[in-house]
């Protein structure tokens with residue numbers, strides 16, 4: 001079984017990925033992580049990617065596809081189950097992934113789309129507070145500390161991430177939904193798209209995902 005996990009920033013995609021990978025013994029494929037690893041390792045692809053990024057340009061579909069193939073191919077003999085996280089982002093990448101599945105003899109993926117209303121995401125992201133001291137995380141709206149601005153664990157000062165401001169968050173969500181709509185449409189037409197309401201807690205979302213997997217795969 002192969003899965004694409006889809007969801008905007010703040011949808012809890014990271015948490016669900018971790019649990020799914022563990023529960024179903026899947027291999028987690030994150031293009032962002034893979035790219036950073038290639039750059040660190042200074043592989044030929046990593047060097048090329050670094051050059052593109054330092055020119056302020058985006059790594060193109062060819063490079064991302066090559067990168068994916070280079071990480072999936074060696075693992076292919078040990079597993080036939082991958083979870084794609086943050087890929088594909090464009091319809092072009094959907095076609096690239098189709099090609100990769102064919103080349104590597106993988107079953108085409110099912111797509112789980114975590115849907116959370118924009119207003120909820122805004123509160124989740126803009127309310128996020130991190131302790132500058134011990135790294136504990138809180139949320140001003142959903143998980144407030146006993147004393148505002150002070151960590152419950154170590155009494156350290158809480159900080160906000162600069163890129164979690166309402167303006168930046170709205171912009172990120174706007175980019176996300178305009179990019180992802182055509183990708184979701186493509187998978188929807190193929191009948192492999194499962195959109196679930198991911199507003200409730202992580203356990204509830206996880207139950208919904210596993211039910212879909214168990215009923216269909």
Ligand SMILES: [Zn+2]
Nearest residue numbers: 131134151154
């Ligand atoms: Zn703390």
